[in-house]
Amino acid sequence: MPEDLIALITALASQDNENECLEFKHGNTDPNRIGRDISALANSAALLGHTFAYKVWGIDDSSHELIGTSFNPKTTKVGNQELELWLRQHLSDNVEFRFETVEAFDKKLVLLRIWPAQYRPALWQGLAYIRTGSSTQELKHGSRREEELWNRTRAEVFELQYALSGLTAEEVFRKLDTDWYRQEFGIAQTASAEQTLHMLVSEQLIASQDSGRYAITNLGALLFARDLNEFPTVSRKALRIIRYEGQSSVAPSRSRTFTTSYTKLDQMLEYLEALLPEKEIIQGARRTTLRAFPHIALRELIANMLIHQDLSITGAGPMICIFDGRIEFTNPGRSLVDIARLINDPPHSRNEKMAAICRRLHLCEEAGSGWDKIVLDCERYHLPAPQVEEPGDNMRVTLMQATPYRELTQRQRMDAAYWHACVQYAQRLPMTNSTLRERFALPTSGSSQISRLIKSCLDENLLKVADPDAGKRYVRYLPYWA
Structure with a gap:
């Protein structure tokens, strides 16, 4: 585990109050409430520029005392469906989250980590939610906050968001195949750890954090991960x-x-x-x-x-x-x-x-x-x-x-003729009856079949005649848009 989850939860519990990116719960496990909160926390994290938002079960929301919870997201079901699958089906496809269960101080705690909304607001059952202080509410359509959220999420670049953070240099080298990176870019395998880290940062494959540790970006994970399963944001990629x-x-x-x-x-x-x-x-x-x-x-x-x-x-x-x-x-x-x-x-x-x-x-x-x-x-x-x-x-x-040409459907023949016209046009070459016949590996005797095919393509507006005044034997054809 690259991150000390007990230290993380302790740090979250030490905050003065719940806020736009943090919520504590003891036993409220209503699936619809969880879905709304995920939408709201993802949108608030994007709006405020936070790396993550969190919801923690097992912490008293008033005293912030660690009291534990009986909630188990792995075994909880909605109808016959597992909770996580049900949540994903009702959330918009730009939402990423992860449940993590921790034993700390003889108490069971559940951490829900939520990534910021990407490209557009996060929706729950078609509606966007947002946090105001510690409360979740529907994001009003046309409001200034909605406009600002759209601007923020459009500016988000998934590649540069963090896949994992709080890593030591040694953990970066364990997670990323830096030998393969050096080989592919022709960098001496004798390059020092400091040199390698500097190059990874300059490529935006990792990022230096204020704590002195490092974060691996989604870009770094996708291109050089040893195991994508270790990166929840891209494991499904x-x-x-x-x-x-x-x-x-x-x-x-x-x-x-x-x-x-x-x-x-x-x-x-x-x-x-x-x-x-x-x-x-x-x-x-x-x-x-x-x-x-x-x-x-x-x-x-x-x-x-x-x-x-x-x-x-x-x-x-x-x-x-x-x-x-x-x-x-x-x-x-x-x-x-x-x-x-x-x-x-x-x-x-x-x-x-x-x-x-x-x-x-x-x-x-x-x-x-x-x-x-x-x-x-x-x-x-x-x-x-x-x-x-x-x-x-x-x-x-x-x-x-x-x-064989005789076994192709008419649609397949017409599609092939259209794409042939496109590649010929891209190469600044004409498409003719002869070039299309050769494309289908037909003998000279197949010219009449190709003529009928070209006529069908002209009738369907897939092709057009390049030179209407040319003699019949010298007619050239272009894609309809050329």
Whole structure:
């Protein structure tokens, strides 16, 4: 335990009064009251710039005497649901909290640690609450406090908030893989502890605290944690890969959660590719392994989902699901760019600090070329075009195995034609009947099939003619928006 919880609770109990970020309780365990208080304390912590807010059971709210409690958040249920799960279902997805039980002075105490609201006010059952002194009340819509809270939460950067605080230098080195950090940035392994700490602070992976101790930021945890499970704010951001038998999610056969840092992307990719089908063919005197899904597309999709996910959405993380014939990549957060313009619009990074470090580590380019590579790799291996969806507050990309043209649906054919026009336009090359035919690996005799497909795309306003006066054999096509 990086923090002395008994010392923390003793320090909290020594404060003169409850306040906007601190509440004491003896036995009041009403779940709705707890939910309202979490919303109020998260919003107050954000408004006042506090690192955490706290609610403690087992301390008398008048005398602040440690009297103990019988409350057990692990066994308490609401209906048939565990308390924590029920609370998370009714709180907005930008809320993070953690129950911790402590035995101190022969008394059982329960500490509820609440992180500040991020990006927007924290809601309980659709309503925002706030603290005024030691009381919880609904935050009035349109009030000055609501406006100030919005301004504060919008300015919050999740990457720089503390994942763990009050750490010694030795604890920082135990929590973060500093050997891997030095290796990745080409720093001599003989660098002193002081030099390493200085570099970690300058990278904003850790922060120096007034107490002389250190805090590890969410950015540091995500990129260099030895074990993400030790960081409650990001533990749910660990990548999960699931292999299913068949084409539905009924029967998972294999699953792994990567609790190491995001910079170990090559390990994630190696594990993923080991689960995918492949076959060997003889080319001349050599055996060649053909993979069902192209390496570059897989790597770009993993990097995109990790780096550009919406970190403010709690209780959800990036996930890869493997089915017979397809792979689904899902991450929290909708695309910042219109999904129809992923290739050609200027790039946007949701997590700019993480993206900047990952670019230096050659894990991403921040140049908007990732989608070009994904689509071009699918074309090179004659896969259907990537299918991009936004279910709820998530983004999902599906890759399908190579499929003959005759077996593709009309929608799949049209999607492939559209994305082909986009990548051709991005490369300043024309799309023609011939280039689209080659994309589908059709012989010259397939030109009439491609002509019919192009006509359907023109009718659906996916494509437009670049040069209406050109002869029929020389017509070029552009995406509808070009």
